[in-house]
Amino acid sequence: xxxxxxxxxxxxxxxxxxxxxxxxxxxxxxxxxxxxxxxxxxxxxxxxxxxxxxxxxxxxxxxxxxxxxxxxxxxxxxxxxxxxxxxxxxxxxxxxxxxxxxxxxxxxxxxxxxxxxxxxxxxxxxxxxxxxxxxxxxxxxxxxxxxxxxxxxxxxxxxxxxxxxxxxxxxxxxxxxxxxxxxxxxxxxxxxxxxxxxxxxxxxxxxxxxxxxxxxxxxxxxxxxxxxxxxxxxxxxxxxxxxxxxxxxxxxxxxxxxxxxxxxxxxxxxxxxxxxxxxxxxxxxxxxxxxxxxxxxxxxxxxxxxxxxxxxxxxxxxxxxxxxxxxxxxxxxxxxxxxxxxxxxxxxxxxxxxxxxxxxxxxxxxxxxxxxxxxxxxxxxxxxxxxxxxxxxxxxxxxxxxxxxxxxxxxxxxxxxxxxxxxxxxxxxxxxxxxxxxxxxxxxxxxxxxxxxxxxxxxxxxxxxxxxxxxxxxxxxxxxxxxxxxxxxxxxxxxxxxxxxxxxxxxxxxxxxxxxxxxxxxxxxxxxxxxxxxxxxxxxxxxxxxxxxxxxxxxxxxxxxxxxxxxxxxxxxxxxxxxxxxxxxxxxxxxxxxxxx
Amino acid sequence: xxxxxxxxxxxxxxxxxxxxxxxxxxxxxxxxxxxxxxxxxxxxxxxxxxxxxxxxxxxxxxxxxxxxxxxxxxxxxxxxxxxxxxxxxxxxxxxxxxxxxxxxxxxxxxxxxxxxxxxxxxxxxxxxxxxxxxxxxxxxxxxxxxxxxxxxxxxxxxxxxxxxxxxxxxxxxxxxxxxxxxxxxxxxxxxxxxxxxxxxxxxxxxxxxxxxxxxxxxxxxxxxxxxxxxxxxxxx
Numbered sequence: 001x002x003x004x005x006x007x008x009x010x011x012x013x014x015x016x017x018x019x020x021x022x023x024x025x026x027x028x029x030x031x032x033x034x035x036x037x038x039x040x041x042x043x044x045x046x047x048x049x050x051x052x053x054x055x056x057x058x059x060x061x062x063x064x065x066x067x068x069x070x071x072x073x074x075x076x077x078x079x080x081x082x083x084x085x086x087x088x089x090x091x092x093x094x095x096x097x098x099x100x101x102x103x104x105x106x107x108x109x110x111x112x113x114x115x116x117x118x119x120x121x122x123x124x125x126x127x128x129x130x131x132x133x134x135x136x137x138x139x140x141x142x143x144x145x146x147x148x149x150x151x152x153x154x155x156x157x158x159x160x161x162x163x164x165x166x167x168x169x170x171x172x173x174x175x176x177x178x179x180x181x182x183x184x185x186x187x188x189x190x191x192x193x194x195x196x197x198x199x200x201x202x203x204x205x206x207x208x209x210x211x212x213x214x215x216x217x218x219x220x221x222x223x224x225x226x227x228x229x230x231x232x233x234x235x236x237x238x239x240x241x242x243x244x245x246x247x248x249x250x251x252x253x254x255x256x257x258x259x260x261x262x263x264x265x266x267x268x269x270x271x272x273x274x275x276x277x278x279x280x281x282x283x284x285x286x287x288x289x290x291x292x293x294x295x296x297x298x299x300x301x302x303x304x305x306x307x308x309x310x311x312x313x314x315x316x317x318x319x320x321x322x323x324x325x326x327x328x329x330x331x332x333x334x335x336x337x338x339x340x341x342x343x344x345x346x347x348x349x350x351x352x353x354x355x356x357x358x359x360x361x362x363x364x365x366x367x368x369x370x371x372x373x374x375x376x377x378x379x380x381x382x383x384x385x386x387x388x389x390x391x392x393x394x395x396x397x398x399x400x401x402x403x404x405x406x407x408x409x410x411x412x413x414x415x416x417x418x419x420x421x422x423x424x425x426x427x428x429x430x431x432x433x434x435x436x437x438x439x440x441x442x443x444x445x446x447x448x449x450x451x452x453x454x455x456x457x458x459x460x461x462x463x464x465x466x467x468x469x470x471x472x473x474x475x476x477x478x479x480x481x482x483x484x485x486x487x488x489x490x491x492x493x494x495x496x497x498x499x500x501x502x503x504x505x506x507x508x509x510x511x512x513x514x515x516x517x518x519x520x521x522x523x524x525x526x527x528x529x530x531x532x533x534x535x536x537x538x539x540x541x542x543x544x545x546x547x548x549x550x551x552x553x554x555x556x557x558x559x560x561x562x563x564x565x566x567x568x569x570x571x572x573x574x575x576x577x578x579x580x581x582x583x584x585x586x587x588x589x590x591x592x593x594x595x596x597x
Numbered sequence: 598x599x600x601x602x603x604x605x606x607x608x609x610x611x612x613x614x615x616x617x618x619x620x621x622x623x624x625x626x627x628x629x630x631x632x633x634x635x636x637x638x639x640x641x642x643x644x645x646x647x648x649x650x651x652x653x654x655x656x657x658x659x660x661x662x663x664x665x666x667x668x669x670x671x672x673x674x675x676x677x678x679x680x681x682x683x684x685x686x687x688x689x690x691x692x693x694x695x696x697x698x699x700x701x702x703x704x705x706x707x708x709x710x711x712x713x714x715x716x717x718x719x720x721x722x723x724x725x726x727x728x729x730x731x732x733x734x735x736x737x738x739x740x741x742x743x744x745x746x747x748x749x750x751x752x753x754x755x756x757x758x759x760x761x762x763x764x765x766x767x768x769x770x771x772x773x774x775x776x777x778x779x780x781x782x783x784x785x786x787x788x789x790x791x792x793x794x795x796x797x798x799x800x801x802x803x804x805x806x807x808x809x810x811x812x813x814x815x816x817x818x819x820x821x822x823x824x825x826x827x828x829x830x831x832x833x
Binding site: 039040042043044045047048057097100101102103105106107108109110111112113114137140143144147151152154155186215216217248249251252328331332335336455456457499500501503504505506507508509512 | 611612613614630632642643645646647648649650651652653654655656657658659660661675696697698700703707711714715716717723725726727728729730731732734735738742743745746776779781782
């Protein structure tokens with residue numbers, strides 16, 4: 001079957017923060033670039049980020065990138081690569097100021113500078129006191145950022161392919177990446193996008209869990225495509241459970257609420273974080289707060305008739321502060337929790353929010369895989385940035401506001417690297433294999449012809465329940481072991497999903513079935529990686545790896561200070577070392593230590 | 598909460614098989630956790646996977662799931678299902694070509710948005726740090742920058758229905774004023790020139806349908822009034 005083909009210098013998959021930032025870099029270079037996106041760019045999930053973007057501008061409290069780097073390494077529980085972390089923290093001021101120049105409507109200080117607020121895990125003097133590092137536009141920072149980046153791309157005449165879903169990565173026999181296949185929603189046609197360079201900026205896969213802050217579109221498409229094409233996924237056992245999702249609805253309530261003075265309380269009204277994190281209290285790192293909340297609930301100190309949530313209290317803040325700094329949160333609380341936070345506290349529970357792992361990259365945005373004994377060999381023609389990538393700057397736990405920063409820094413960096421690699425002659429337009437689209441077409445044909453198959457809805461539900469039950473905030477050896485078996489069974493069922501709608505035009509049933517294929521890869525990677533890691537670190541905390549003098553917080557650096565790599569083929573694991581060396585000589589390494597807040 | 602069911606009448610059209618659109622009668626049983634219209638629609642999709650609509654964030658910030666609900670434009674994810682009189686009549690946003698079911702072709706809407714140059718124009722070399730802006734000047738952007746481009750407003754506006762190719766529409770004009778009001782932007786006269794036309798701006802007759810439907814509580818009519826004031830001010 002012949003398939004239409006389009007040829008570009010570069011193809012970017014995804015038009016959230018990272019994809020749009022990379023697109024700007026390529027637009028300036030004059031490289032012919034296509035940006036494929038499942039949804040109109042401003043509908044990407046970056047839009048839902050609330051609290052801010054980190055940069056050590058020091059506009060209201062003294063700050064510098066060294067402190068930011070320290071906080072990020074510590075937040076990562078030392079699993080983050082220190083070269084990438086140094087790179088990100090040093091670049092933060094530059095990319096945030098650029099964003100302001102693009103027109104981003106940041107809030108302002110009295111002297112006209114970008115407004116900054118405190119956020120969890122961010123500190124001065126290497127963990128001593130909270131710092132105002134989060135650059136914010138009210139509680140709509142992601143929205144303001146995504147629109148500013150889209151608008152800048154309108155100015156740059158970026159070529160978008162809107163409502164196109166990428167299906168599979170195209171590689172040649174040597175493993176070079178040659179582009180993607182993609183499905184146009186409006187026509188149902190599959191097309192090959194042939195390119196010198198392919199950048200994945202496809203976002204996260206938080207929809208593998210039952211309770212998630214993530215949008216419906218966060219289905220790990222880039223991870224699924226990479227895994228099916230033989231690229232390993234890194235550190236997939238590490239998922240961030242955001243402390244404050246609206247109980248029941250899962251909708252996000254920004255940590256900025258606590259940055260502005262919000263307090264978490266249990267059923268006796270106690271500010272329980274004082275017991276768990278005497279120094280930073282409610283602004284401790286997210287994994288720490290989520291575990292404290294879960295412990296309160298598990299020990300019977302939750303609120304409500306079923307004692308299954310805690311309360312986020314801002315009733316002591318001035319109504320003007322709430323209206324000015326947290327207007328969106330007030331709307332969300334009224335809409336989804338049925339309470340006006342000016343008068344009543346908001347019921348919240350830890351909710352799946354962010355994927356620390358992803359497609360392995362270096363700080364330049366090149367996708368890297370083990371080859372001939374070298375753990376980090378660049379895959380020619382393949383780049384990734386943002387939540388779908390693992391640079392790794394977040395390690396075992398991401399700090400709030402570092403995600404938007406990640407998008408800007410590594411979106412830009414991936415774009416720059418493509419331009420450099422192209423100028424250096426390293427990106428020839430390699431010939432397409434004759435069967436470049438066969439795999440995608442066979443997946444679609446299978447869906448068309450499936451009879452007596454499984455419902456996409458039911459299999460998806462089973463996957464989300466399995467992940468929620470077996471790989472949640474606290475992890476247990478037996479549950480993980482059962483979880484591996486359970487998720488492999490769900491994966492088997494997903495091979496025979498059946499859709500009833502066989503039409504061409506805007507077939508959302510087909511799209512959801514294809515998305516489920518991607519989610520399933522992420523779910524398997526998560527469960528298998530989590531079962532294997534026999535220590536507690538960051539967001540991955542096991543009952544059989546408790547806090548002991550030998551293993552502080554249950555962390556075992558002798559055996560587990562390493563990145564997990566999960567391969568789809570054979571469902572197998574490999575590991576590679578963490579890079580503890582900063583990028584530049586003279587930058588001090590952040591030495592291993594026990595994490596306390 | 599006990600089981601409850603909702604009776605829908607939904608506009609259906611699949612160009613692959615339907616000669617013309619029709620209204621489908623369908624009832625769905627809700628779970629206790631289903632609070633919003635979008636929850637009910639997702640439940641409905643479990644029953645009939647051919648019903649097509651856009652959706653993403655389910656919290657009113659991405660602007661995907663705008664539709665005409667019992668005759669009024671709104672976002673499915675912010676509309677409480679229990680508050681809706683039944684049968685709940687769902688149609689695609691009015692005034693734009695229908696692609697399928699509740700999915701409209703938004704090309705014309707975005708074309709108008711793009712036509713106002715929705716980006717900061719300031720050709721001076723930027724300073725090393727941020728451009729300064731006072732909190733008061735920044736406040737001028739409130740009520741403007743929050744637009745989510747859902748198109749509820751423009752597709753409830755008769756002037757946009759009659760002249761979608763000539764009248765910018767409330768969403769585009771709100772964006773135009775967002776840049777006119779930004780002290781960092783230096784293209785004021787160019788922007789006003791761009792709108793000085795019997796149609797582009799002046800087809801707004803202030804009937805305020807846009808204000809009535811905006812799910813973010815924004816006021817495009819006021820922004821349009823301010824652009825008109827700027828036009829007058831520069832004419833005298």
